[in-house]
Each structure stands twice: as structure tokens, then as C-alpha cells.
Amino acid sequence: MKRKSLKRLAFGLGAALTLTATAADDAGVPYPQVTDMIYQVVSADRSVYTRLVVERLTIDEEAITASEHFEDDVALPLPAQMFRFGAELVADETEDFSYSLLSLHPINKKNGPGTDLEQQGLQHALDNEEKFYGEEELGGQRYFTAVYPDFAVSEACVDCHNDHKDSPRTDIELGDVMGGVVIRIPMD
Amino acid sequence: MSRNAVIATLSTVGTLVAVGVVVVLMMVGGDRRALLIGATTDAHHQLELSCETCHAAPAFADPETAKSELNKTCQNCHEDALDDADDSHSRKRFRSPRMAAYWEKVDARYCTSCHVEHRPDITRASAVTVAMDFCVACHSEGEQDIRTTRPSHEGLSFDTCAGCHNYHDNRALYEDFLVRHAGQPWLKPEPVHALSAQYRAWKPPEESAVGPGGTMAPAAALADSTIVAHWAGSGHAAAGVTCASCHAPDVADDGPQRDVEAAWIDAPSTSVCRDCHRQEVRTFALGRHGMRQHPELAEPREPGQGLAKLGLDATLPETILASLSDPAPPTHMHAAEARLPMRTDAPTEPLNCGTCHDSHAVDIEHAAVAACAACHDDAHTQAYFGSPHHALWLKEQAGEAALGTGVSCATCHMVKGKRRGKVTTNHNQNDSLRPNEKMIRPVCLDCHGLAFSLDSLADTDLVSRNFTGRPAVHVESIEWAIQRAEPPDAGR
Numbered sequence: 231m232k233r234k235s236l237k238r239l240a241f242g243l244g245a246a247l248t249l250t251a252t253a254a255d256d257a258g259v260p261y262p263q264v265t266d267m268i269y270q271v272v273s274a275d276r277s278v279y280t281r282l283v284v285e286r287l288t289i290d291e292e293a294i295t296a297s298e299h300f301e302d303d304v305a306l307p308l309p310a311q312m313f314r315f316g317a318e319l320v321a322d323e324t325e326d327f328s329y330s331l332l333s334l335h336p337i338n339k340k341n342g343p344g345t346d347l348e349q350q351g352l353q354h355a356l357d358n359e360e361k362f363y364g365e366e367e368l369g370g371q372r373y374f375t376a377v378y379p380d381f382a383v384s385e386a387c388v389d390c391h392n393d394h395k396d397s398p399r400t401d402i403e404l405g406d407v408m409g410g411v412v413i414r415i416p417m418d
Numbered sequence: 419m420s421r422n423a424v425i426a427t428l429s430t431v432g433t434l435v436a437v438g439v440v441v442v443l444m445m446v447g448g449d450r451r452a453l454l455i456g457a458t459t460d461a462h463h464q465l466e467l468s469c470e471t472c473h474a475a476p477a478f479a480d481p482e483t484a485k486s487e488l489n490k491t492c493q494n495c496h497e498d499a500l501d502d503a504d505d506s507h508s509r510k511r512f513r514s515p516r517m518a519a520y521w522e523k524v525d526a527r528y529c530t531s532c533h534v535e536h537r538p539d540i541t542r543a544s545a546v547t548v549a550m551d552f553c554v555a556c557h558s559e560g561e562q563d564i565r566t567t568r569p570s571h572e573g574l575s576f577d578t579c580a581g582c583h584n585y586h587d588n589r590a591l592y593e594d595f596l597v598r599h600a601g602q603p604w605l606k607p608e609p610v611h612a613l614s615a616q617y618r619a620w621k622p623p624e625e626s627a628v629g630p631g632g633t634m635a636p637a638a639a640l641a642d643s644t645i646v647a648h649w650a651g652s653g654h655a656a657a658g659v660t661c662a663s664c665h666a667p668d669v670a671d672d673g674p675q676r677d678v679e680a681a682w683i684d685a686p687s688t689s690v691c692r693d694c695h696r697q698e699v700r701t702f703a704l705g706r707h708g709m710r711q712h713p714e715l716a717e718p719r720e721p722g723q724g725l726a727k728l729g730l731d732a733t734l735p736e737t738i739l740a741s742l743s744d745p746a747p748p749t750h751m752h753a754a755e756a757r758l759p760m761r762t763d764a765p766t767e768p769l770n771c772g773t774c775h776d777s778h779a780v781d782i783e784h785a786a787v788a789a790c791a792a793c794h795d796d797a798h799t800q801a802y803f804g805s806p807h808h809a810l811w812l813k814e815q816a817g818e819a820a821l822g823t824g825v826s827c828a829t830c831h832m833v834k835g836k837r838r839g840k841v842t843t844n845h846n847q848n849d850s851l852r853p854n855e856k857m858i859r860p861v862c863l864d865c866h867g868l869a870f871s872l873d874s875l876a877d878t879d880l881v882s883r884n885f886t887g888r889p890a891v892h893v894e895s896i897e898w899a900i901q902r903a904e905p906p907d908a909g910r
Binding site for chain 1: 508510513516518594595903
């Protein structure tokens with residue numbers, strides 16, 4: 231497995247990864263380990279937002295709603311939107327890595343698989359409930375691509391997907407794989 | 419020397435001189451307008467003396483670098499508006515490598531994929547240069563084939579997309595918004611533009627007011643009774659803004675008279691206005707009226723730096739360096755430079771805050787209509803006078819109708835916003851235009867239904883008549899959105 235220096239990845243990943251990067255040796259860290267770490271950070275952030283902000287304020291406290299049109303509705307952004315906004319912010323800052331939240335059954339079709347490897351990885355995540363690693367070439371650049379199964383951990387996620395008029399799947403249950411987190415790193 | 423040899427020699431010398439002149443203009447300094455490869459688009463023509471404002475890449479940069487640097491300069495002026503618009507095709511969304519397949523179709527990472535400058539022959543409204551049916555590139559295949567995912571769109575050609583959709587700003591056009599605003603009457607029962615009403619109702623606390631006796635100025639300045647009277651009746655006087663507040667801004671309000679006289683500035687700059695009206699001055703520099711004051715405009719080049727890059731002696735006498743300098747770019751816009759129809763007797767002074775507001779009367783009512791009509795002379799402006807919107811404005815001005823019921827030029831073109839409880843006026847006159855559906859949410863919907871608003875703004879003749887009459891165009895967006903939200907076979 232080729233290696234990539236973590237020094238290039240330190241920017242934008244926050245203090246936790248920066249500390250890890252500092253500790254890494256010059257030989258670099260294997261790609262899967264890097265994508266695993268990125269996944270831990272972005273996944274943890276979304277879980278915290280889902281449980282401590284969205285679920286607490288919308289379900290437990292009934293203080294505010296969460297909505298796809300959160301600005302018009304003066305509501306909280308959905309956890310998936312929070313995740314995507316973070317991904318877009320990272321994409322605006324660096325090309326050293328990118329991540330996205332995709333599904334074989336997306337509400338918005340642009341979040342369906344867009345490459346053969348995404349299709350393969352999302353299917354693997356759905357069938358086996360485990361992560362998937364691969365390599366692909368996009369726009370003339372070789373990428374290490376990892377896909378992590380994304381589980382339905384919240385009633386809010388399940389209800390929204392099952393009830394949305396554009397959802398191709400309406401039988402999602404808690405614990406099901408709804409899609410996958412796809413993380414890419416350009417390979418040297 | 420034969421005749422042919424003379425001609426060849428002169429030709430060679432002439433060519434070398436011409437090349438030299440071009441190299442000096444490109445690399446060192448001088449007026450480069452003669453080198454423009456094509457007329458610039460409206461608004462950008464104000465920046466023609468400041469090439470580096472857009473062309474920020476170093477000379478002879480590779481094409482990718484040049485394109486990337488060009489893109490950054492677009493963002494300098496346009497990024498905030500795109501962020502506010504919740505850009506449907508934001509650049510950052512397309513930077514992900516998973517979008518690589520789209521880069522070869524319409525590369526949405528770069529503004530220049532759709533907006534090429536200096537190409538007047540192919541430039542349409544909003545400086546768009548890409549083909550009318552460009553949506554076909556990405557929305558005609560697979561999961562993105564709009565004709566299969568939207569039965570209502572079956573059979574539509576891709577050169578009609580822009581009749582309902584915008585590439586960037588769809589805040590008033592997205593499906594759920596259309597459904598929510600379906601069935602509204604053309605005119606609401608109590609049509610009032612809420613933020614205009616709040617803005618006009620606001621008054622400063624009475625205790626902050628100052629009269630002529632409470633202000634300090636040189637005797638010569640106070641001798642002009644008209645100016646003093648204008649100020650005394652203004653919102654500035656009511657808010658405690660004295661002569662010295664603007665003309666001697668560095669002196670404390672209760673500073674001694676001699677300090678005020680010593681620091682007196684006859685014609686304060688816009689920066690003085692910015693001290694209190696930060697948002698207004700910031701947005702003024704984003705629109706066509708004030709863009710020559712945008713903070714990101716490039717400064718004229720230093721000829722010495724260019725000479726050094728060419729390996730030439732940069733320690734030339736000042737007079738020679740001065741002759742090689744870029745002409746100083748104008749710092750303000752003038753009505754005479756506009757490409758829109760303007761009155762022949764339009765004011766000739768540089769456009770700044772005082773042009774519309776009158777520096778001493780600071781009359782926002784004057785600035786809302788009369789100031790616009792003092793310069794603009796197009797059909798839409800002419801038709802305003804006598805239009806229903808104008809009649810409502812006159813009634814409100816006469817105190818015969820509630821605040822916010824009148825519609826001035828500024829109601830639609832200097833849109834009000836509210837932030838942290840304070841109503842401000844966006845002085846970028848273009849923020850609610852290009853395309854005009856941007857006006858629907860902050861303006862039209864306060865008084866009119868969405869369907870009527872969509873139809874009216876799509877009717878170019880009605881726009882030209884300044885909305886005197888009813889729309890003769892119908893946009894079917896709402897009906898189509900309703901069909902999808904409540905399909906006939908759903909049993910609802």
C-alpha cells in the first residue's frame with residue numbers, strides 16, 4: 231500500500247488529527263489509516279450534532295424543529311446537511327482530501343453513486359455492513375477511496391427518509407445501512 | 419540601398435518598435451485599453467484601466483494557473499452574493515473529485531466556463547456566454563435526466579430551462595417553496611413592505627437631537643443658511659450628528675472650536691459615512707454605482723517592478739518612470755460612463771453617497787425616487803411615474819396611506835434587510851436583479867402572491883411598463899410542483 235505524508239493532511243482536520251500528524255514519522259501513514267481517522271472525526275462530529283443538538287432540541291425538548299429548508303423554516307439543519315456543509319467547506323479549502331455522504335437510495339439523486347468504485351463500495355457497505363477500500367482514477371488523478379457504512383442511528387433520520395416524497399426507499403429501520411461515507415485522498 | 423531593402427528595414431524596425439511598445443505596456447506600465455481583445459461587459463467596463471483586478475496571475479503563467487487566479491478575482495466581488503443565494507451550483511460542490519466526470523462537460527469549478535469576458539458577440543444578460551441549452555450537458559443522462567425524473571418536463575427542450583430555473587439563485591423557485599406559496603391571491607389583503615415600514619418608522623431618541631446652536635463649524639461654513647437649514651431638518655441632526663462629526667471626524671464632538679476649524683475637511687470622503695453606515699457603504703461598493711471603490715481593486719502597477727522583471731535598469735529618472743506609469747484609474751463612477759440610457763442633464767459629479775442623498779439634507783425619500791430619475795432615462799424608469807407603484811408611493815408620502823405601502827425605486831432596487839434587529843439598505847442595486855427573480859422573496863412577496871410575481875417578472879413588456887397592467891405571460895412552475903407533490907393518482 232502506498233503511503234502519503236500526513237503533513238499535507240494536517241490542515242483542516244482539526245486539533246486531534248493535527249496532533250496525530252505531528253506524531254507521525256516521516257515515512258507517512260498508510261492510506262487506510264488516514265481515511266479511518268478522517269472518518270472517526272467527521273462521523274463523531276455528526277453523531278454529536280445528531281444526539282446533543284437535533285434529537286435533544288427537536289424530540290426531547292421540542293424547542294425547535296429540524297428541516298431541510300432550515301433557513302426558511304427557522305429550524306436546525308438536518309444532520310446530513312451539517313455533514314455536507316462541512317464537506318463543502320473542506321473542499322473549498324483543500325484538495326488534499328475530500329469526503330461525501332452517499333447512498334444507493336438517495337433522496338437527492340446527486341447523492342447517488344457517481345463512479346464505479348462508489349457503486350461497488352456502497353454495495354459492499356450495504357451487503358456486508360463493513361468498510362471498503364479501493365483505488366480509482368478521476369480527472370486524470372489516482373485516488374485512494376474508502377467507503378464506510380452509514381447506519382440509521384436516529385429516529386429522526388429514519389422518519390425523514392421514509393416519509394420524504396423523493397425517497398426511493400421507505401422501509402428503513404433503525405440500525406439499517408442507509409448509505410456510506412466516502413473519503414478520497416489523491417495518491418502521490 | 420534598394421527600395422525593397424529600405425521597406426524591409428523599415429518594416430523590421432516598425433515591428434520591433436510595436437513589439438517593444440506592447441511588451442512595455444504589458445510588463446511595465448501604461449494605458450492598455452488599446453490592447454483589449456474585445457469590449458468588456460457592462461459594469462466590468464468600469465475597471466478597464468485596472469486589468470490586474472481580474473487578471474491576477476503573473477505574466478506568462480500556465481493556463482491552469484491563469485484560470486484559477488482569474489476565478490479567485492471573480493470571488494473577490496461576487497462570492498458573498500453567491501453564498502447568500504445558496505448557490506445551486508456552488509463551486510465548492512463541484513471541486514470534489516467525484517464530480518470529475520462533469521468537469522469535461524461544463525466545468526462548474528470555474529466562473530469562466532459560463533462567463534467569458536471580452537466576447538460581446540456571444541454575451542447575453544448576466545454576462546452569460548455559454549450556450550442557451552447548456553443544462554443538457556449534465557441533466558440529460560442517467561439519474562440526472564430531468565425528462566425522466568420530472569414527467570412535466572418530458573418534451574421540453576433544454577434551451578427553455580432558464581424560463582423557470584436559475585443556475586445560481588433558486589431561493590424563490592425551488593419545489594417546496596413553490597408548493598408552499600401556491601394558491602396565493604395576486605394582491606395580499608394588506609399589502610405592506612414590512613421592512614420598509616419598519617425603516618421609515620424608526621426615529622432616533624429625542625434626547626440625541628442637536629440644533630444649530632449645538633454644532634461647531636468654521637464661521638464661513640455656518641454662513642450658508644441653506645446648508646444649515648438642510649442639516650437642521652435632517653435625520654443627522656435628529657440623531658446628534660453635528661457638522662464636525664463629518665467635517666472634522668477626528669475631533670471629539672465636544673472638542674474646542676479651534677480644533678474643529680483646524681481639522682475641517684470641506685468635502686469628507688465616503689470613509690466618513692462608513693463610520694456609521696458600514697453595511698451601506700460596503701454594499702455600495704458591490705454595485706454598479708460604487709464598484710470603483712471596491713477594496714479588492716488592483717492598484718496601478720509600479721513601473722520599476724516591471725522593468726526589473728525584464729532585467730532592465732529600474733533606477734530610471736522619476737520623469738521617465740512617471741511616463742511609463744499606468745494611468746490612475748477613476749475612483750468613482752460618472753453617469754456619463756453608464757451603458758444604460760441616462761438623461762443628458764444627469765449630474766456630472768462623481769457618484770458617491772451625497773449624489774443621491776444630498777450631503778446635508780440626507781433625504782432618504784429623495785434618494786428613493788428622484789435621485790434615480792435624475793440620471794436614469796430608460797423606459798422602465800420613465801414608466802414608473804404614473805404607475806400603480808408610484809401612485810402608492812405618492813399616497814404614502816402625503817400621509818394618506820400607511821408606512822410601507824408605497825413602492826419606490828429603492829423598494830425594489832435597494833433592498834432592505836434585517837440583521838440583529840436592525841434594518842439596513844443594501845446599496846448594491848444589482849443584488850435583486852440579474853435575474854430579477856432574486857427580487858421575489860425580499861420585495862414582491864410582501865404584497866403579491868408568488869404566481870403573480872413569477873408571471874409579472876417574466877413578462878418583459880410589463881417590466882418595461884413598470885408593472886402597469888397585468889402579466890400576459892404565465893410560468894407553470896407552481897402547477898408542475900403541485901402535480902408532483904400531489905400526483906392525481908395518489909388518491910388525495
